Amino acid sequence: MIRLSCTLLLLTTLLGAQEPPKSAPTEDATIQRFRAHAKPRVVTQRAPLGAEEKNTIRRFKEAKPSVVYVSAIAPAQDPRTLDITKVPTGTGTGFVWDEWGHVVTNHHVITVEEGGRRVRDVDEVEVTLADGKTYKGRVIGTSFALDIAVLQVFAPLEAMRPIPIGRSHDLQVGQSVMAIGNPFGLDHSLTKGVISALGRGIDTGYNTRILNAIQTDAAVNPGNSGGPLLDSTGRLVGMNTAIAAATGASVGIGFAIPVDTLNDIVPKLIARDRLEPPRMGFVALLAYEAHRVFGITRGLVVKEVDADSPAGRAGLRPLEVDADGRVKTMGDILLAYQGRVIENEGQFLAMLELEPPADEVVFDVLREGQVIKVTLRLKGSKAVPTSL
Known part of the structure; x- marks a missing residue:
């Protein structure tokens, strides 16, 4: 018995004692152990x-x-109190054009829409400068055909820094460009890309096409409209205007109005409000009014006619209403101008901008259920930018 015990002791000594396995540390223990190593990384x-x-x-x-x-401001009525208040209707980007406080943006930035239809343009805007200060502005010039609007901003002139102007006729595909804007309200966002193509045609909301547009892959999104497209020297070469995307967001195909077009049109808008169509002497209902009141979706409903004007002398008939505002007699509906269908007042003004009227122009007019032709003789009529 003693010899067996000695033998077991010897074997244990020679082979070494077998210790029981240790258990793995718990998750909490691991976390606590590694917390002790918390310190800033070496840069x-x-x-x-x-x-x-x-x-x-x-x-x-x-x-x-x-x-x-740029924030477009329009009056709105509170349905509960019936008070008239001013509310933002849309936002976009603009840039300082000159030292006299003029800002250029897209026309669609200052447009009020309901159900996809243009209701009207706003008169008042709020413009926030890069220093965060906001000032009142007014729309003083618009081009429907080219989707351009000019604002007068009532800010200290020393705070308005004009953007350097470049040229667009000598741009080349592959040139680097930068876009600055306020996509989705994120002010002064910078994106960068190249000129992808030149001479593109892009459609406006008024059945016109802007020719010679610049295509770029610099990301532009809703809110970039009206912002500058700059070359690598920081000069303005275009105004970001549209994107080609069914999603309404950037897919790397954006379009800008070339600066050569802006440099031609903007001074005219500053000087004369519009591109001076000749005075025809009638006022039409806005398209949304014609649709809401009469269900008319195409053409111009003549609302007022100046007797001493081409429209008055040609016998155009205006809408007649009684003292309570009820319609007594329907006015003429202008269906076509010079053989081309009139969709709405914006598209009609765009046609006048792109093609100066001849001495005589012919309208297709719906009157008392019959379509007739009415000729307006414009020769000698002075341009009046505030009326048709």
Whole structure:
């Protein structure tokens, strides 16, 4: 018995004692153990900024004070109190055109729509500068055909820094460009890309086409409308206007109105409000009014006629209403102009902008259930930009 015990002791000594296995640490224990190592990471040193990066940063800083946030303001009635208040109806981007406080943006930025139809343009806007200060502005010039609007901003002139103007006729596909705007309300956002194509035609909401548009892959989204497209030297080469996307967001195909077009049209809008169609002497119902009141979806309903004007002398008949505003006699409905169908007042004004009227123009007119032709003789009529 003693010999067996000695033998077991010897074997145990030679083979070594077998300790029981240790259990793995718990998750909580692991977490607590590693908390002790919490400290800031060592910063990896970067190489100096490249020349292209430095140029982009510089051009953005230079251009930022010239880019503004535009909010269209329209009156609205509170259904409970019936009080008239002013509410924002849309937002976009603009840029300072000159040292006299003029800002350029897209016409559709200052348009009020209901159910996809243009109701009217706003008269008043709020413009927020890069320093965050907001000022009142007014729409002083519009082009339906080219989707351009000019605003007068009542800010201190020293706060309005005009954007440098470039040229667009000598642009080349592949050139670097930068877009600055307020996509989805994110003010002064910068995107970068190249000119993807030149000479594109893009449709407006008034059945017109803007020719020679610039196509770019710099990301533009809702809210970028009216913002500047800059070349690599920071000069304005276009105004971002449209995107080609069914989703309504950027897919790398954006379009800009070329700066050569802006440099031709904007001074005319500042000087004369519109591109001076000759005075025809009638006022039409807005399309949404004609649709709401009479169910008319196409053409112009003549609302008022100046007797001493081409329209008055040609015998155009206006809408007649009684003292309570009820319709007594339907006015003439202008269906076509010079053989082309009239969709709405915006599209009609766009036609006049793109093609100056001849001395005589012919309307197809719906009157008392019959379509007749009425000729307006415009020769010698003075341009009056506030009426048709």
